[in-house]
Amino acid sequence: MVLGALTALIAIGCGGGGEGGGGGGGESPTAKIVSDLPRQGANRAQTTTMVNAINLAIDERNGKAGDIKIEYESLDDATAQAGQWDAAKCAENAQSAAQDDEIIGWIGPFNSGCAAVEIPILNEAGLAMISPANTYTGLTKPTPDKSEPDKYYPTGERNYARVIVTDVQQGQAGAAFMNDEGVQTVFILDDRETYGKGVADEFQTAAEDLGIEVVGREGIDGSAPNYRSLMNKIAAENPDAIYFGGIIENNAAQLIKDKVGAGMSNDEVIFVGPDGIFVDELISQGGNAVEGIYVSFGGIPPEKLGSAGQEFIDKYEENYDDAVQPYTAYAYEAANVMLDAIERASKDAGGDVPDRQAVMEQVFATQNYQGVLGTWSFDDDGDTSLTRLSIQEVEDGEWKLDRILDVEDMQ
Amino acid sequence: MTTVEASKSRSRALIDGVRDSTWGSRLAVVLVAVLVVLVGVQAVKEPAQFTSQLVIGVTNGAIIALVALGYTLVYGIIELINFAHGDNFMIGSFVGITVLSGTFAGIGLFAPISSGSGALLKVAGVLIAMAVAMVACGLLGVGIERVAYKPLRNSPRLAVLITAIGMSFILQNVGLVWKGPAQIPFPELISDANILPTDAVVFRWKDLFVIGVTIPLLVALSYFISNTKQGKAMRAVAQDKEAASMVGINVNRTISITFLLGGILAGASGVMYGLFNGITVFNVGFTQGLYAFTAAVLGGIGNLTGAVVGGFLIGIIGSMADQYVGVRWTAIVIFAVLILVLVFRPTGLLGDRSAVQGGGQ
């Protein structure tokens, strides 16, 4: 009976596994790239635009990088139950990509926690990764944790790069903004996850450097029904501002609602968050309560990116119905960098499909790249040389650019 | 007996009670006393903050109390922990938000009621949402009983418990499919503004709403249980099923009505939860359900007053833990209370032994 079940499983498995082996053959050599993004939950609208942007980048090259055909698959690292990224799913996606020799490039992931799981696996597989959205510093640069970033790279070689600035810069931008606004005391909250805690830590360091007093630091439970008690406690401390490091899926909207409900309006007590809550969903979930909050964004919104950025927005809107979101341009840039690297590597390989090692080297060789984000280079750690960030505010139910900060001086 | 003799025998009973008590319960009493003293000290040091926290605790607790009543009613009558009850509560909040949005199954019946609507519309919206949710959840409760629990009435109790867990999962998935995994915002129909003139103590219109709805519901339930024929039938079946059927009570119908009542309370508290917290999500039933069950056990399972007292207590314990221990430990504190109560005093604060140990008798 067990044997029967096993046989049935294998039969089903054969049916399911068969399609993975297809492709190849035919006229031009084919290579495959994948993206890994959370396609369910609050970030779904955002990641949909990112997948569209990657498709746009491929279509603009007629589906080729140089002489080789490019196939693209979008993977999902979120589960329905969690409504956000799931560690086991991240591991599974990375494992299956590692085993699939056709895949020579990886775009993603979106969440820094997911990256912590995937980078070691893909590092051993030698697969080049470009993330459009991970900002946790420890993935590429040292942190107080002595084992970072080496513990993500078991082979000792780097395979991971990102087109977005890290939490260090984001924390600094948040602190610089508060300093500009005359804030003297701040209460810091975080959602206790990799990204949220990381950016809150960086913010704390930067704020203390600028002389802002941190009157308290607490980690919240993202699944609590309300935070009234917490806000009650904070209100007693009377801070000038509250900083929240976290993602929208961890109940950020409820947190802001309860802040306002506890008597701390967004005028009296400034609320600043990182790009983890820079999503339209926040406004629909938070309603009136989120009017007047600020977020930092590890980049410049597309409309302000200059002519290249505007061109991109026009092209996107021609081809797709939905609106460009904050990370769309980053996905587009990451895809183009990856495709350029594959093209260069393929030329070196005489027009054939390049191997993963070659693609990896070409990705890190990206220097003075002129894209929609501006002109920038990857450093040896895979970080971008861009230093400009923006502060956005919720005004009349929409995100509006408040100011652009350059944190080069704070490095 | 004269009053002097009566008081003497009372005090002797008390002394005997102390002498015969176990070390466990002595320790428990000491611990609780220490906690009360600690909290009291805080209350004296910062009265305004403490009162605000108390208000938060009481209002959170009111919602928990209503859900706890559902658990205790069902347990009292068929000794089943209705795992699906918390998810019934979640469905109630979903029904409420659907009513308020004005669209059902793609058919737009009326414009969504939001914070911008007129006051009369808001009141009507709240009342209609609650009424519809109460009916829907009541029927859902009866339906679950008929489909999943009734066929197993003679099976080992654990079989029914497992079925209840299965129903809970099914309901959670219905919620997941219906509204998706993200949090769903409720419109702000009741003001967040402080009623009291002082800023030091916060008592909002929302808090008044919760208390204003809970108390009539409790009164109505209490009246139903003690003064109507059906209520009497429920109490009889809870005491002894066979005897009740022998005196002509329709046991099946009484059980169904119990589930109906539980469902009605779940529906009402679901909508209240949504309006009060401004947000609902498909898996809210699990944690809130566990908290409510803790409250029911704390008060004494099977005892209606106990469920209410337990609910308020859990709400207060929650807000005090938020304030003085740290927000992230609150859930652990409440579950620890659950375990401690079940292990050391399964009868709860107000319960009596027979309901717990009698095993059907």
Next chain:
Amino acid sequence: MAALRKYGIPALLIVVAFIFPLVDEAFELDLLFPAIIIAIYVLLALGLNIVVGFAGLLDLGFVAFYALGAYAVGWFASTQFSQVSFNFGSTATSLTGGEVPGIHISFWILLFAAAAFAGLCGVIIGAPTLRLRGDYLAIVTLGFGEIIPRFFQNGDDLGGFNLTNGTIGIKAIDSPGIQILPDAFDAWQRFSTLYLHPWYYTILVLVLITVYVNVRLRDSRLGRAWISVREDETAAAAMGINPVTTKLWAYALGGVFGGLAGAYYGAFIKNIFPDAFSFNISIIVLCMVILGGMGNIYGVILGAILLQGLNFYLLPQINEWVHAIGNALGSPLLSEADIPKYNFFLFGVILVLMMLLRPEGIIPNRQRAEELRSGEGGDVGDALGGNINE
């Protein structure tokens, strides 16, 4: 003939299991990763089977042992406690040639240490529940099942000391390895994440050991004591069986196997997050035990394979079929349906239907079947029935 039946089928299955990786490689089935995950759940199911199936104690918080085992490995085979540096037989090496921070103990030692640790915790969790009746027992175990993962989630700031690294979890756990092997077996010297054969064989051996221990337990005096305590505790006590120690042994052994599964899982996935240890897992494992047949070792293994196979293959496959049908019929509802989203719905339906229609499971014990169907059952002893002769 009976001997052939009794030993033949298991022997055949073992042989198939051993050659499976070679078949997998030859046909490029790519099934090793799911097979390993299934095997982990088999271990969990066998552990829960001891508590629920043999001893009749409904444990709704079994995931706590899984978490304990995983964190035990996380503590002693990673850079978590980077304040100290202690290496004992592990494969962790520093790329810069210096000392590796943290405690690194050989995986093989840790496997058993973690299992023992989880078993000990089982005794601690079980002790307060001994006097409790069936459903209260279930709720208390549920409470522990909630507290322990939450403790791991919040344990990054215990008076300033970072014990569990909180929600971020413990990363980069060391790989197992047998370093004394000659270089010809370099895949076995340090298990890599890409070549799964060593992992597969390791867990296969673990499963075989577990099955063997379970079979011996079932047929031992302790196994019979469990049955008698399950059926009627008072009578058992009157016959001289100590219900307290009997129940505690059930918890301890259940915890041992749960912890074993957790320890392997931690090393295999290399990153443990407290979110991974949710109530859902307790229920899935319970589902496996009930579906397969409570108390029946082979039934439980079948249940684990079926349910995980469902999760991994059947649901995505049905998803594709539904999409194909939807595209053929031009129905957007079908072609965009996301079937794997409903997997917990399916588990719930399975639980309800099994209890209503066939509570004894797919491979039943006749005695238990009678018990569950005949009617009155379970007052003090809250029996779910069972039979040693299956």
